[in-house]
């Protein structure tokens with residue numbers, strides 16, 4: 001079956017063109033060809049669908065927060081064609097059977113492609129290694145105990161070596177839990193004024209330092225998740241200069257919000273690692289520009305409204321953000337700070353592919369028909385009640401953003417169309 005997407009642009013100032021798809025692949029541009037289905041790109045910019053290295057889909061076990069269908073619907077609404085889900089479900093994704101059934105279920109949904117990560121330790125308990133070889137065979141694309149920190153350095157070393165021998169990466173939530181202690185927000189001027197327990201920058205950078213040593217020691221590929229502090233970022237920058245085999249990601253909320261938001265005492269702003277200072281936001285942005293940061297992530301971590309309405313000490317860490325991620329970054333970084341659009345898109349597509357060792361997609365014939373059309377012109381309000389995610393609330397509710405995905409195709413099939 002041949003599909004034509006008309007009225008799309010390859011560059012923001014380029015001419016309107018037509019792209020043809022055949023089955024799940026790109027057929028070519030501006031062909032003299034009849035199509036079974038015509039889609040209208042409405043003058044939007046077409047890009048390879050975004051790749052997301054870090055989401056929490058909560059299935060199995062916590063489907064009141066999110067499930068495969070709601071989470072993968074939210075992903076395509078955010079312009080993502082592929083997501084890597086985290087294994088901190090109930091039960092934990094440390095079992096090949098559960099992993100493969102999750103992949104099979106996702107395939108029947110026809111939404112974003114699911115490429116799950118698996119636990120690095122059994123039950124994410126940090127005691128014994130999970131069976132990484134069987135998990136890889138079942139479809140695990142990386143190993144992580146995210147949701148938990150890796151307190152046992154010896155176990156992490158073994159995981160790095162084992163995963164490396166399987167051609168897989170290990171990704172870490174790099175935070176020293178003994179130093180973070182019961183911190184619920186960034187430790188600094190604001191936490192002191194509010195009288196709330198703080199989580200110091202050193203909890204992140206101390207753990208990053210240790211993990212970089214393990215990366216160098218083993219020669220294995222390490223990926224550091226959701227970097228939030230200038231100090232930890234600097235450690236990664238130095239390590240990369242010395243040839244250490246490390247990559248890292250930064251999340252959209254750490255680039256656009258600071259600990260000042262916590263003055264509202266609203267647990268909506270309670271995330272792990274915590275929102276830091278403006279100086280940290282600025283440093284992370286610099287890291288995106290100079291290549292220290294390899295890719296962007298959402299760390300989409302939905303909870304129920306009842307949970308997030310608890311007070312700051314009790315509420316769980318995490319927010320849902322996958323549906324606003326691109327519009328948020330396009331508006332705040334590209335439109336307001338002059339960040340290069342091409343770089344932003346690269347950090348959400350090929351940057352992620354390179355971290356995970358996947359082929360990089362382009363818009364050339366023969367490439368997968370996983371595409372997103374972005375409306376860069378129309379300002380739209382963030383309306384959480386319209387989210388596909390079960391987490392129908394957002395730190396950005398009511399803000400007007402540009403850059404909304406209007407059409408997402410996965411495997412050449414329309415997975416999302418903005419009404």
Ligand SMILES: [Zn+2]
Nearest residue numbers: 146147173272
């Ligand atoms: Zn994490």
